[in-house]
Amino acid sequence: MTQHDATTQLPTCDTAVATENPAATLEVVAGVDTHKDTNTAAVIDTAGRTLGVAQFPTTTTGYGSLLAWLRSFGTVVLVGIEGTGAYGAGLASHLHLAGVAMVEIDRPERKTRRWQGKSDPIDAEAAARAALAGRRTGTPKLRNGQVEALRVLRVARRGAVNNRADAQRQIKTLIVTAPDSLRSQLRELSDRRLIEVCATRRPDRAAAADPAVATVIALRSLARRHQQLTDEIDELDSLIAPLVEVINPRLCALLGVGPDVGGQLLVTAGQNPERLRSEAAFAMLCGAAPLPASSGRTHRHRLNRGGDRQANAALYRIVLSRLRWDPRTQAYAERRTTEGLSKKEIIRCLKRYIAREIYTALTSTKKSLN
Secondary structure, eight states: OOHHHHHTTOOOTTTOSOSSOOOTTOEEEEEEEEOSSEEEEEEEETTOOEEEEEEEESSHHHHHHHHHHHHTTSEEEEEEEEOTTTTTHHHHHHHHHTTOOEEEEOOOOHHHHHHHOOOHHHHHHHHHHHHHHTOSEEOOOOOOSHHHHHHHHHHHHHHHHHHHHHHHHHHHHHHHHSOHHHHHHHTTSOHHHHHHHHHTOOOOGGGTTSHHHHHHHHHHHHHHHHHHHHHHHHHHHHHHHHHHHHHOHHHHTSTTOOHHHHHHHHHHHOSOGGGSOOHHHHHHHTTOSOEEOOBTTBOOEEOOOOSOHHHHHHHHHHHHHHHHHOHHHHHHHHHHHHTTOOHHHHHHHHHHHHHHHHHHHHHHOOOOOO
């Protein structure tokens, strides 16, 4: 029985370690299919021959066993991991600390999945072959340091902002269907005044069976929730703003870049912005680079709807700010308008130019982010 035949049964981490040491000169490439509770790893040599497949738990011990198992086949030159920003984050951090070279692997295309099927060993082997071929791979983000702290704070802030907006929409909806006497009192108030009035109401809880009283109780509950979320957002902003300034003051000095926009762009670039090969790659990452759509004698480009849409929205807000306050941007917009471009087309061009400026600010700083 060959080593490949013995390991394709997906042994656990207790039985996966090879008993014999291979030649020290053998170089191997690995692929890992990540899940919530398990990581499935496959090892191939540089000729593309499968050497083994095994499964390990997503624990610190499991990460160590996985790495020891990989090294039992030879020198690990590269590991391709699917999902380094989610289920594979712990393993990627462990391999980074161990000095193992890694690449992020995209999911296989649907056509490939239909042709070869779908299972954890198949996906792990496909990840290893993609890493060996350098096909659709990228350098993973590092999940440590100040940028990671910024990311998790922004996750909490974004959730609070969305929930506050939901609460305000629910207040407006309740007012539309409220009794006439209550609707006439509230419908003309500004948003801020509306929250204050609804939050200070003192309805008779004993009469909650009355629709009018129940509406006042519901409005008070939603208004107080809105106020609590506002306080939470303000507290998070007080932590995020100085952190963004410390990480990259040059980025914050750019026109139109505040703590929210700057924080999003830093998170998009990651703790290791040097992983971005060029400003064109950063623009593609932000969805600000047009895609070629030429055929025959037709030469044109189409809108890029991919990439990080939050980063694309951040570039859009920078453009709007500069169109209002920056004379150079205003002059550019006027010139392009006379050339026949629409406002949307001008904004897309500006986003591409600003992505180049942002890339320079992200990668030229000498400050260590660790």
